[in-house]
Amino acid sequence: MDLDELFAKEPGDPLTQLCKEDLDPLSVEELEKRIEALEGEIRRVRAKIDGAVTHRKAADELFKR
Template identity: 50%
Template sequence: MDDDDLPRRRDDVLTALIKQPLDPLSVDELGERIEILEAEIERVKAHRSSATSQKAAAEALFRKG
């Protein structure tokens, strides 16, 4: 079973993040939040790319043996 198949925990940080009201935030705070989230997206994409490469290398190694 993949981790993607598992239900999210109720105290998951992402769930809490998307439930936060945006109305109290100023335009500047919203801009800062967008910048932080975009940086986090890039970090996650880089990690996914690295994990995919490592998985492919491991699969290739075990196919040879």
């Protein structure tokens, strides 16, 4: 998949910049820290999604016909 199709069209979009960043100058230790940070962000986003789904289900049940 092409990055241009996957990410926002805004040139300053942080996710797009992150994915296009040159990793060559980074050490193995820096790359491992980067992975830890990204995995933490994934956990945070998944928790947000879970909360939103739970909230939506509760709202659907409350306003169910």
